[in-house]
Amino acid sequence: MLQLREKALFPACAIASSLSAMNLLLLSGSLREGSVNGATLQTVQRLAPASLSVRIYSGTEHLPYYSPDLDHDPLPPAVQQLRGAVAEADAVLMCTPEYAGALPGAFKNLLEWTVGSVVMNDKSVAWINVSTAPTEAKDAHASLRLVLGYVGAQVIEDACLPLPVPRSALGPDGLIHDP
Template sequence: MTKVLMICGSLRKGSTNEAALRTALAVAPAGLDGTLYTGMGDLPHFNPDDDRDPLDPVVADLRAAIGAADALLICTPEYAGALPGSFKNLLDWTIGGGEIYEKPVAWLNAASPAAPTGGGDAHASLRKVLGYASAAIIEDACARIPVTRPDVGEDGLVRTAEPRERIAGALAALAAALG
């Protein structure tokens, strides 16, 4: 069983980014076991002086979850032309532990069609940070799949057929890359 940790870069309730990841959980191919990380809002502000033992328990849990995963799947919005601060904070906490080093990573871009850059600036920032962390980006599993609020059902899942199929395709590409 391949374990994929799914990380949403948004803290917004009802986020289309979280809906895309919840849908990924629902449409994941056989053999791929996904878990949605939900602790981002509890992480302390990153301070290099605190990046030592004993770690804050929330940071330790994040690093353990990343370490236990075979791959990461990220879906983050763009905020003010870059990554949201809370998500960048999460990424900052991943550097010192080394758990993300050479870890296969992919992302979904759920920005609506009306988004000014389609989330491109956030993903350029994400690519840069993942490069510093020496993560292994699985390009074939990275996909721009616009999701709008009307695409999301009351159950929090993307209900529109085309985005669901494209999310499933991204997950299939990730599973194939992980072999």
Template sequence: MHILAISGSLRAASTNTSILRAVAELAPPTVTVTLYNGLDNLPHFSPERDIDPAPEAVATLRNQLREADAVIICTPEYIHGMPGVLKNMLDWIASSGEFVYKPVGVISAGPSDTGGSRAHIALVHTMDVLTANLPEKASLSIPFVRTKLDVTGQVTDSILTQELRDVIDTLIEAVQNRSTIA
């Protein structure tokens, strides 16, 4: 099984990216988690640019999404919403349909007590519009995220570790259920 992990942050020391690295480490041996690293390479979306063939970075993203059995997106909150680069990526996928019925885990993480809840809500809404399969137990907001990671970005909070395992397990179950239906 293959899960594509997408961080909504471009920062090298991003806590959101650290959360996704922890997901990769916590995944069972039968699951490969790949961190998408092309967010910053995507051109600005415009319907006039959404042509065939797609720009190379867009074609690569779409291919990675098609090949993934599930996706996990972890986003910070910028000005009470998801980052523009993440929204731009999702705009590129609207017409091509890679998220249709695909199991997707949605995580937000922030330094305050809200855990990026507004970005989380915006991301869930956008994924609903894209017709993604959003299992309830694969949704997580992480408040005070910096207190749950060490200086190297490793998760130090046992409750968060279990919550991340639950997200992974839920996505695995959703993929398995999808396979038995298809």
């Protein structure tokens, strides 16, 4: 049984209370099977209050590499799906690892696909940093903040949470069981 308390893992709640958001979109920066970032978002979804509709976006690997040449109607289907999911969301919660001192390329590509539209404009966003050491992944999160500035998103500072999650905290069901 999950023993996490909502407050421990719920920047989502901070977003919700600041906005009365009903639709929360979760974006993971990791494509890895067994990803700690993915598991964290799955746990967020599992623990979400019933008043929130929480959806995990799962199309990152289907997005083409961003090119302005592709950014016109008709958009690639995966891009339409991404932009639709972001547009429908009242708030977006992200959870990403750092690769080679930066955002993972696939996740940066996802974010670039939001630049060419207004879907992120004024969108309330936050992130959970699951790194287990204070200096880990700080460049990725600095970069995330920068990119979100370019797309005009509104970072909800109170909802951004450092939450160290070691791989050992994941249970056999892929969720976090460490309270």
